[in-house]
Amino acid sequence: MEIVEEKIAASRQGNLDEGALHLLQTVFGYPSFRDQQARIVKHVASGGDALVLMPTGGGKSLCYQIPALLRDGVGIVVSPLIALMQDQVDALAEVGVRAAFLNSTQTFDEALRIEKMMRDGELDLVYIAPERLMTQRCLELLSATRLALFAIDEAHCVSQWGHDFRPEYIKLSILHERFPQVPRIALTATADQQTREEIIHRLQLEEALQFVSSFDRPNIRYQIVEKANGRKQVLDFIEAQHKNDAGIVYCLSRKKVEETAEFLNENGLTALPYHAGMDFATRSKNQARFLREEGIVMVATIAFGMGIDKPDVRFVAHLDLPKSIEGYYQETGRAGRDGASANAWMAYGLQDVVQQRRMIDESEANETFKRVQGIKLDAMLGLCETLNCRRVHILDYFGQAAGPCGNCDTCLNPPSSFDGSVAAQKILSTIYRVDQRFAAGHVIDILRGIDTERVKQWRHEQLSTYGIGSDKSEAEWRALVRQLIALGLVAVDYESYSSLKLTDASRAVLRGEQKVQLRQYQKPQKAVKHKRQSAKDYAEASLSESEQAIFDKLRWWRVETARKHNVPAYVIFHDSTMREIAKAHPASLDDLRGVSGVGEKKLETYGEEIVALIAEFS
Missing domain, CATH: 3.40.50.300 (P-loop containing nucleotide triphosphate hydrolases)
Known part of the structure; x- marks a missing residue:
């Protein structure tokens, strides 16, 4: 841990850009920043607020971890992920960062120990659930602690219109009110324009710089x-x-x-x-x-x-x-x-x-x-x-x-489309003729001319649309009904046994005033076995036979090491790092230094084991 503390202390001296890159390389083991990471790190480390939208796997965590290490004090990470806090802390411990968490899974004595370490400045990052953060005890603890920054992770949880609303997130505006000098960074992988605006409003981030990365995941x-x-x-x-x-x-x-x-x-x-x-x-x-x-x-x-x-x-x-x-x-x-x-x-x-x-x-x-x-x-x-x-x-x-x-x-496999106006008219006309009182299954039975008990009971075999869709299967008609619902031409009344209803938009189609383009039905195909292909620029590194043997040996070693440390295997090293090690074939610690994902702490902890393991293949 001492070697990492020395690196952090050295990084706080002089130029922010150089300090940030120094931490990235020596602590986290990555050669360079990706996309907008460097700009975000510099802005937050300088005391600015930020809203960061970056896709999953894009490196959001480094955007608050490195500024927290560059600034004096403890970085507070607000996270709803209680079940994952231990793994997050373990991953940081593996690279030598002093991290801890405060949540409901801890005993009172454990929480007291963490609180004392916070006040004494013995931690770099602390993860806290928003419910706990809002308690008077925790707010008083923060007031007695030197704070580096607040990172509000999964910030989309603040949106009442979003897919994962958490009511306790709305109260997080108190951070700006009580600690106006502490920079805040809100991060999420998912936010449309409406959700983005709500995050800004509810967290009082009107003055924050927005960093929006591409949402594309080409792989x-x-x-x-x-x-x-x-x-x-x-x-x-x-x-x-x-x-x-x-x-x-x-x-x-x-x-x-x-x-x-x-x-x-x-x-x-x-x-x-x-x-x-x-x-x-x-x-x-x-x-x-x-x-x-x-x-x-x-x-x-x-x-x-x-x-x-x-x-x-x-x-x-x-x-x-x-x-x-x-x-x-x-x-x-x-x-x-x-x-x-x-x-x-x-x-x-x-x-x-x-x-x-x-x-x-x-x-x-x-x-x-x-x-x-x-x-x-x-x-x-x-x-x-x-x-x-x-x-x-x-x-x-x-x-x-x-x-x-x-x-x-x-x-x-581009889907075929066709002029579905006539098919749509058949469906809409049948819905109209059954007084908009029946669900899709019954409407389809009428179209196909199926003599069910229900069709006979309601004498629907006498309708003019009875049997006019016998050329299509039930699955085909279901796909067409689904598309009409998606297009807003048919509505479903749930208070009336999911009966299908016509909408205002359906009138023009019934009258022949509007054409409807529909997707051609494709019968479900059994999944075809194929070799997985990587997207361009995301291809997995190809390994030679000897490199593959080293990689396989490293995976076995990683499983055993993770079990001893009681952490997930990827916390030790990602597959991508082990592929790079297999290709580099390091014969010494200096050879291993510089491989992406191998920081100073991991080099110190695992370097000799890895070099010895690879020597067996020489």
């Missing part, structure tokens, strides 16, 4: 498929493209999480459930296994994932439609943090649309909130139904222009 391949049998489809997808890979499968309900995890386990995968209804000990145990072991599939509700720093998650799958593009982007962003190729896969069907509309309609929120949520859902439906590049659609939502990516399903 992630987006794929949305027609839902037939969701559980079987996700199993086929994992077995074909991600055998033995770590991944996350998101489900909407707790019951579906447990059923899906059980199904995947029965079919030979190692899957763990995670949802808010489980007891804390089981949730924590499952999360720890996911972080520490390889090849685990976590099946979860959205209660899981924020702040997960596992770099080698190779896929994120959705078995239910997310509520918004922000939520979808945040969740899919947990894949491929290491820059290597990853997949964002979703199975989506008519029932997803109906279910999400019902949830909005039946919520106890006010009408303004429901309207905003409806707009966000419409944008999400637009992404699912788009005939164009999905990445372009996502980036456009966040106000960023882009051209077709060539790495999403609609780019790789």
Whole structure:
């Protein structure tokens, strides 16, 4: 630890730019800053406030960690991620940074010890949950502590319109009121313009500089498929493209999480459930296994994932439609943090649309909130139904222009579209003729001419539209109804058994005054096994046979070392760092120094072991 303290002390002398780069290289082991990191670090270290929007895996944490080390005092990190604070502190300890946390998992004596270290200036960074921060005891502690900065992580949680609102975040404006001289940096990976404005307003960051990085994650391949049998489809997808890979499968309900995890386990995968209804000990145990072991599939509700720093998650799958593009982007962003190729896969069907509309309609929120949520859902439906590049659609939502990516399903296999005006008229006309009183299934039975008991009961076989859609399957009609709902031509009345209703916009289509372009139905295909391809400029380093042998040996060593230290394996070294070590083939500590991800503390702790291990291959 002493060697790192010396580096920090040296970095505080003279030029800020030089000091920041010195810390980056000697403490964290990276050769240079990425994107806007250097500007952000200098601005905050100089005492300025900042709002930072940077995609997951873009290096947000360094934007407050290095300024906290450059400034006198303790950096306070406000984070809602109690379950992950221990891992965050362990990761900093591995590079020699004096870090701790204060949260409800600690005993009173442990908290007293941390509080004393804060007052005595013996810590560089302390993570605190917002609920604890707001207590009078904690505010008095901060008043008695020399503070370097406040970092408000996951700042989108302040937005009442967002996908992950936390009411305690609204009170964080007190930091500016009570500590006006302490710089604040708010960070998030996900915020549309409305959320951005709310963060600024609620945290009183009107004078803060805004740093907005590209939202693009070119290494992630987006794929949305027609839902037939969701559980079987996700199993086929994992077995074909991600055998033995770590991944996350998101489900909407707790019951579906447990059923899906059980199904995947029965079919030979190692899957763990995670949802808010489980007891804390089981949730924590499952999360720890996911972080520490390889090849685990976590099946979860959205209660899981924020702040997960596992770099080698190779896929994120959705078995239910997310509520918004922000939520979808945040969740899919947990894949491929290491820059290597990853997949964002979703199975989506008519029932997803109906279910999400019902949830909005039946919520106890006010009408303004429901309207905003409806707009966000419409944008999400637009992404699912788009005939164009999905990445372009996502980036456009966040106000960023882009051209077709060539790495999403609609780019790789462009969908066909057709003039669906006649098909739309058939659906709308049938809805009108059944007095807008029946759900999609019954409307489709009439169109296809299916003699169900219900059709006979209501004498709907006598309607003029009965059987006029017999040329299409039920799945095809469901896909068309779903598109009409997404286009706002059909509404769903949840107070009347999910019956389909005409909208004002549907009149022009019925009268033939407006054409409707629709996506051609594609029958769900079984996932095709293929070798994973990395996106351009994110390709995994190719290793020779001897380098691969060293890499494999390093992975084995890392597993054993992580177990001894009781930390996730990636806290010791990322895969990318171990590939660089394998390629460098260091014969001495000096050879190892300078490899990206190997700082002075890790060199001191693990250097001799690594050099000795590699010497076995000479």
